[in-house]
Amino acid sequence: MRFATYTAEGETFYGAVTDTGMIALNDACPQWATLYDVIAAGALTELEKLAADKPVSHTDFIYEMVLPNAPRILCVGVNFPDRNAEYKDGSAQPKYMSLFPRFASGFTGHGQNLVRPPENYTLDYEGEVAIVIGKGGRRISQDDAYDHIAALTLSNEGTIRDWVRHAKFNVTQGKNWDKSGAIGPWLVPFTDAKQLDDARILTRVNGEIRQDDVLSRMMFPIRREIEYISTFMTLQPGDIIITGTPTGAGARFDPPRYLKPGDVVEVEVEGIGTLRNGVEDEVTS
Template identity: 85%
Template structure:
């Protein structure tokens, strides 16, 4: 089942996505105004059940960032061995993972353009799997970590590269330009470890494969991410963790291959879907 946030005829809904169109479910669940509220209430399975045997309500609609009201989005940086090697600093696998926050305003939805700002044109792509926490907790063990995941989605963790170098010890401003990245197209309920353990992530730019790796090669597997993050903060239902990107981002080519208007980026993971975005300059 695929659950998305979308807009049709000027109104925003959440609901199920089928091959024939969207099934609006939000009108029947007024107690949960957004998809974030559904996840926070532990009610995603109720949406799945409600969608069964229902007719399509919208055949024309636009996807939104899948959880546009998500208040906490945490990203894991440099999480594949080849990605670590790209830095050419001679470092081996670090003892602890790199983390930084992103805000919902920095993301758009599937089939919507990533926005390149006039201040800087080093807009880059990063294909990643994102997990949505369904059950909160503190000091969660790796053995129990998957029990805390409600759903999976995809992320293009778009970055303005020059702006991550504006200061000595931060990346926040380069990672949070409005609509520089995307999350979607939808949530896929998490039911089985194989959805993550065997997942292969592929990023294409204008049809050319730029990133291609499997999540089992992560330096910090998702179980470890949940364990580590929940050590210092209590994870809450609706939190999003963006789990890390493979080698092959545009900044690492010589010369760099930054995104420009007209480019199309596709991020694909079998069993989750394909997240597609064009690129436009800010108007």
């Protein structure tokens, strides 16, 4: 089953996704105000049971960022060998992973447009798998890491490339423009290692495959990411880890192929789904 945050009739809901529409579950679960609260309570299984016998509530709706009130989003950078080679600095695999924070305001939902700001045109795409922590912990071992995942989703970790160069050791500015990326369309409960091991990730721009790789080639596998991150911070239910993007982002073409209004970006992983977004210029007053 799949779970999403969405708006319909001027209100925000969370619920189960079906082939014919959304089953709203807010009223059935007043103890959980948002999908984030469901995750924090470890209640995705209960949501599945509640949705099993309910009719579709909405057929006309808009997907929102799947956990719009997620307080902590961590991204793993340069996590595929070909991606590392793109930097052409002769470096081997680093000993430790690169990490940076993103904020929920930088993401929109499936079907909505990524926003290119007027300050800079270098909006780029990065297709990635994102995991949502369901069970908190500190110093989690790799053997136990998957036990701490509640759900999977997808991310287009959109970046304003010129703004990641504004400081010597800092990419935060280029990674947090409002609605420059997307997370969704929905959460898929994590039940089996096969959902991640050897999963293939594809990113298309206007139907053209730009990124194509398998998660087993990650320099820092997801088990290691959870182990490493939980060494210095206590992971909490609802934390999102965006796990790394393959080679093929627009900045690495010659000349670069940045996103422009009218483009359509799709991030696809079998068993999770397809995250699709258009692109528009920000409207300023």
